Amino acid sequence: MSADARRREARLIILKFLAEEQNRSLTSTSLTVQANEMFLFAKDRAWFEQELEYLRNMGAIKLTKAGTVQVATLLPHGAKHLAWSTTIPDVMRPSDPIMLPEAEF
Secondary structure, three states: OOHHHHHHHHHHHHHHHHHHOOOOEEEHHHHHHHHHHHHOOOOOHHHHHHHHHHHHHOOOEEEEEEOOEEEEEEOHHHHHHHOOOOOOOOOOOOOOOOOOHHHHO
């Protein structure tokens, strides 16, 4: 898999992880650990924080600094991507739509 394809996949995985959380938020450390364990990324937190920054720039998530980590929170635009209501460039599309209340905004 190319590096670009891996980044597109990581961005989707990040959105999915956020969607699974009741408060739609996770720290960059938690995202890094989960993605590395479940999807064998073998990337450091700085790499994932670059992907979080991309998603923030696309309006898919909000980032809040919390000490040395970032807290990522899913925004309606990110939820709409998961629901297939919109497409975010360079973010893999989920194989099946994920419907969240946030996607209705």
